[in-house]
Amino acid sequence: MSTDADSAQVRVVVGRVGRPNGVRGSVFVLPLTDEPELRFEPGALLFAGPPADRELVVDELRFHNGKMIVTFMDSRSREDAESLRHSVLEVNVAAAESPEDPDEYYDRQLHGLRVVDPAGIEVGTVLTVLHLPSQDVLEVRLADGPIRLIPFVKQIASDVDLALGTVTVDAPAGLLEGDDLDGGE
Known part of the structure; x- marks a missing residue:
């Protein structure tokens, strides 16, 4: 049986959107998490703060020269990507979630x-x-x-x-x- 405590969610910051990359809606993202592959996996739901203030679904994650590039499903042009610039990205996680390593903490x-x-x-x-x-x-x-x-x-x-x-x-x-x-x- 699941309790409210078991399903409690908290929103955590996982990145900040930088400049657009190319003309197809991709953006550079500064990861603010030790688990970017988990937080930005295709299909992940993120919440963009100001100036975008909207929900985003990750379409693609890739790395180029050590920098993280993300494409979101509704971002298909450079203008779409530009509208996300400077947005803080958050995800919902289970309040009880912990890193796999017992000596690491959120x-x-x-x-x-x-x-x-x-x-x-x-x-x-x-x-x-x-x-x-x-x-x-x-x-x-x-x-x-x-x-x-x-x-x-x-x-x-x-x-x-x-x-x-x-x-x-x-x-x-x-x-x-x-x-x-x-x-x-």
Whole structure:
């Protein structure tokens, strides 16, 4: 028997439309997902935000020189493709969906988790995940107010327990000290 919780869906961002490619309606897409082949497979339903504000069905996905090119079923001309430029693309996914690798997480799974030290003492809350060129970083609001950036690497963020809603952080000296990132005192 299926429950509402089992079928709950959340909308997640998977890409941003760039410039048109050619004259047949294809567009370059900047993927904002680690699973572009899954999210942009032919037949996938996507939702384009402003300026397009419409539903799109993927007709074709291909890569050229390391760039992702997508053709949507209702996009058959350069003008159609141009109307999609700058749109953020989203998909609906099951709220309970997780990556196959048990050491990987979707950003949405980490938002709001409590950050605790190895002794289990709460030190803050995850605000967001930043994807920097060198590594992913957790933006954390500490319990006493300031915001800190904590590298999301196994040596520092040693354990994520989604059931408990915690990230265990063994922070090196000084990582949780210093000036507040949001301009506070």
